[in-house]
Each structure stands twice: as structure tokens, then as C-alpha cells.
Amino acid sequence: MxxxxxxxxxxxxxxxxxxxxxxxxxxxxxxxxxxxxxxxxxxxxxxxxxxxxxxxxxxxxxxxxxxxxxxxxxxxxxxxxxxxxxxxxxxxxxxxxxxxxxxxxxxxxxxxxxxxxxxxxxxxxxxxxxxxxxxxxxxxxxxxxxxxxxxxxxxxxxxxxxxxxxxxxxxxxxVYVEKFASASALPDWTGTPGAPTIAFLGRLDEPRKGLPVLTGAIPAILAEVPGARFLVAGRGDDGQAAALEALGEQARSVEFLGSISDDEKAQLLSSVDLYVAPQTGGESFGIVLVEAMSAGACVVASDLGAFERVLDDGQAGFIFRVGDSADLARAVLDALADPAGRAEKISYASRSVLQFxxxxxxxxxxxxxxxxxxxxxxxxxxxxxxxxxxxxxxxxxxxxx
Known part of the structure; x- marks a missing residue:
């Protein structure tokens, strides 16, 4: 009927x-x-x-x-x-x-x-x-x-x-899965084996979105992968200023994109090697994780309960301890060092997102x-x-x- x-x-x-x-x-x-x-x-x-x-x-x-x-x-x-x-x-x-x-x-x-x-x-x-x-x-x-x-x-x-x-x-x-799955990668945001790109999206001046956790991990990541580039999208001048001060000279590896459109978000997630979700709390679901999974980016996320459920306890992405910059750096380096494991998680994620x-x-x-x-x-x-x-x-x- x-x-x-x-x-x-x-x-x-x-x-x-x-x-x-x-x-x-x-x-x-x-x-x-x-x-x-x-x-x-x-x-x-x-x-x-x-x-x-x-x-x-x-x-x-x-x-x-x-x-x-x-x-x-x-x-x-x-x-x-x-x-x-x-x-x-x-x-x-x-x-x-x-x-x-x-x-x-x-x-x-x-x-x-x-x-x-x-x-x-x-x-x-x-x-x-x-x-x-x-x-x-x-x-x-x-x-x-x-x-x-x-x-x-x-x-x-x-x-x-x-x-x-x-x-x-x-x-x-x-999530409109096909919109993210079919988005075109942009050369300026696409990484290489020696210079992988890692994205963050969120309000920069809201602590629970976790930008300070990511900036705390960047020195350890760059020590192992000097060519890594970090693409940070979101509003918040105060958060950006704090990140630049914390990073010092290593801020050269970070590009602040400001607020981006929905289409640009889909292109960014289709371009990068990793999407990092370092949120520290208050997340009921994790919609941006699903968007990244739909676009084919490998997700690295904190072990919030909502994120673990979206990532099916790590089968669809890499997980690190919430608020722990050292463990975030470890998870990012593990993901970059294991292209086959990364591809396996991306494949699993592309099937899992259909439920959303x-x-x-x-x-x-x-x-x-x-x-x-x-x-x-x-x-x-x-x-x-x-x-x-x-x-x-x-x-x-x-x-x-």
C-alpha cells in the first residue's frame, strides 16, 4: 500500500x-x-x-x-x-x-x-x-x-x-552517503606516501572538539613523518591562535582552512589520508565520522562510546584513548605505517555506512x-x-x- x-x-x-x-x-x-x-x-x-x-x-x-x-x-x-x-x-x-x-x-x-x-x-x-x-x-x-x-x-x-x-x-x-562517496578529491588536499594529509573539522575554540589534543600529538607525528600536513577546518579565531602558539615552528605543517561549505567538506574528506576525531566528550553520535567513512577517508577517533559504536569497535577505523595526545600520535603513526590495514578498514567502513x-x-x-x-x-x-x-x-x- x-x-x-x-x-x-x-x-x-x-x-x-x-x-x-x-x-x-x-x-x-x-x-x-x-x-x-x-x-x-x-x-x-x-x-x-x-x-x-x-x-x-x-x-x-x-x-x-x-x-x-x-x-x-x-x-x-x-x-x-x-x-x-x-x-x-x-x-x-x-x-x-x-x-x-x-x-x-x-x-x-x-x-x-x-x-x-x-x-x-x-x-x-x-x-x-x-x-x-x-x-x-x-x-x-x-x-x-x-x-x-x-x-x-x-x-x-x-x-x-x-x-x-x-x-x-x-x-x-x-548521511547522504553517495554525496561524499562521489566527491572529487582536490590536488592541494591530496597526500602522498611521504607527505600524507590529515584532516580535522570542528569548532576550534570549543575544547571538547579536541583541537588541543591534536596539536599536542603533532610534534610526535612530525618526528616520524616530517612531511605530514594537517588541514584544520572550522570557526574559532581564539582556538587557532592558541594552536599556533602551542605549535611554534611546527605550525608550518598546519593549514587553517576556516569555515568550509558542505561541498568543500566532502572534497576535503575525499582527498585526505586520515580524518582525526579527537573529541573529548559530549558527542551523542559522530556524524562527521560517518561522512569521512562515506568519502573514503580512514578515521582515527577517540574512544568515546558513540565513536566506538560508529566504528564498530575499531573494525571501521583506528581508536585512541580520549584526551591522550601521545596515544593519538601512536594511532596516527600506526595507520600511516600500515597501508594494507588502512585499506581494510576503509573497505569495511564503506559497507558499514549504508545503515546511516x-x-x-x-x-x-x-x-x-x-x-x-x-x-x-x-x-x-x-x-x-x-x-x-x-x-x-x-x-x-x-x-x-
Missing amino acids: AQRSLRVGIVCPYSFDVPGGVQFHVRDLAEALMAQGHTVSVLAPADEDTPIPDYITSAGKAIPVKYNGSVARMTFGPRTAAKVRRWLKEGEFDILHLHEPVTPSLGMLALWIAQGPIVGTFHTALIRSRALQMAYPLVRQSLEKISARIAVSEDARRTLVEHMGGDAVVIPNG DWSTVTGQVLTVYEMVLEASRALGGVREDPSSIRPGRGRWTEVTS
Whole structure:
């Protein structure tokens, strides 16, 4: 039986001014759903001059907030709530999909306001999260509105269970595998046996992304492979300045590329010999590992639980002890000294990444949508006192007061 077309509203809590993993996940999910014939609208923070696709509605300017070990750009307050109400009313959605609904931003507001078929996706993976502990009392009752919970990894599911109770189905982040697999290598970024290229991508001034761990490993790597080149992509002038100071004369082996586009990222990962992921914590999945694996780069990653699962306990890449620059240097040198072993891991990775392709992930998300809609229809589409809600299209409703 053919799957019917749905009207899907997706809420992203973080701003598209400085996009990160959650924003890219939301964008790609929206486009994957639209490619299958569904109508999708995304609500997200964005400044007026930030270029966003037509299917994204800006909820207004965001402010930077320290949240869960990082700096997130979010928006909140009465004016934002009014925009959420207007978007919900105009969208007439069959289903509402909230990302990080307990983050004090758009998802939390939408969860308070909306009533009907709601799916929540949880991305955060932290052993102890003060932010989640503080936010939980604000949304404890509202969480009961969520008909189905998705976690992007086992680590994110465990965080959800430990901080908020309940459970979730694990559906990983998606990647357009073919886009990375077919990207053209660029000569300037392509290494040779005597001058291999090693890439890092991430915010340079965010410690948990691990640039200081990599810079700490560079002297030992250059001592064994003097021609090695390090290509560092990402924002963060302070992080770049700190790295240059730490490296001294050996900074000549490092090229800072600044912020790069999605196409340039695919080309970079298709060009380099190794992609290094030295993150020290707070990673729920590791989408850039999957992108590197799709592009054919050999991955060297810290032994965070999320990374080990993506790399299938080292079968799809090399692993080193988190935060240990000496062990990172050891893993990089082992990988460079073993071309056959490197090729074997790359081959394994190219097969493993297919489970993360959007063609597979979108089908899993749609299965959750259909289960939620079936349950909603069985319950008549209304879960609370009908006097407190305003009818939508018979499938989704909005609280008006």
C-alpha cells in the first residue's frame, strides 16, 4: 500500500546562523522527507540576514547561551512563543517533530503550546547534565504529550532514560552517503606516501572538539613523518591562535582552512589520508565520522562510546584513548605505517555506512510517524479535554491559552 503524503512540522532549537550537527540533521531530514513527497516546514532561530531554504521559517534572532558544555544559539520568550503559535496554526500539520524538546528554546515552547501527534528526537549524550536536570521540572508534565521518542544513538537514549525516565527507539543521524562517496578529491588536499594529509573539522575554540589534543600529538607525528600536513577546518579565531602558539615552528605543517561549505567538506574528506576525531566528550553520535567513512577517508577517533559504536569497535577505523595526545600520535603513526590495514578498514567502513544513509533512516522515521498517527486515530486524535484545544485538520491541534 502506498504511503500517504504527510504535512510535517519540524522544530529545531538551535540557530542556523552558526549551524551544527542538530541543524544539519534537521535540514537533511526535511529534504529527505520532501524528496519522498511529503510537505515539510521547519521552524528554527535565524537572523534576518542568514540565508535559509524556503522551507525554514525563522523564529527570530538567537542569543548565545552556554549549554551542555558548548555554546548554543537559541531563542525564547513571549514574542517567540507568539511566532510558534502562528507557525503551528498556519502549518496545519499532521504530525509535529520536535528536536531537543527539553532545551529552553523553540522545542520547549512548541511542546508547551501544541497538542496532538508529537514525536521528539533527543540528541544530547552526557553522563551528567545540569542543563537537563534544571530543564526537566519545566517540561515534566508536557513530556507526556510526546507520543514517540527517538534517540540518535544508544548514548543519547541512555542520557534520556537516566535524566527523564521513559525510553526511546534509536534511529541514527543520517548521511547522504553517495554525496561524499562521489566527491572529487582536490590536488592541494591530496597526500602522498611521504607527505600524507590529515584532516580535522570542528569548532576550534570549543575544547571538547579536541583541537588541543591534536596539536599536542603533532610534534610526535612530525618526528616520524616530517612531511605530514594537517588541514584544520572550522570557526574559532581564539582556538587557532592558541594552536599556533602551542605549535611554534611546527605550525608550518598546519593549514587553517576556516569555515568550509558542505561541498568543500566532502572534497576535503575525499582527498585526505586520515580524518582525526579527537573529541573529548559530549558527542551523542559522530556524524562527521560517518561522512569521512562515506568519502573514503580512514578515521582515527577517540574512544568515546558513540565513536566506538560508529566504528564498530575499531573494525571501521583506528581508536585512541580520549584526551591522550601521545596515544593519538601512536594511532596516527600506526595507520600511516600500515597501508594494507588502512585499506581494510576503509573497505569495511564503506559497507558499514549504508545503515546511516538517509534512504534507510528516513524510512525508520516515517515508520515512527505512522505508528504515532495510527495511535492518534485510534484515540480520536485528542488526548485532553476538548474544551481546552482548538481543532486543526482533525489530526493535529493547538492549545490557545
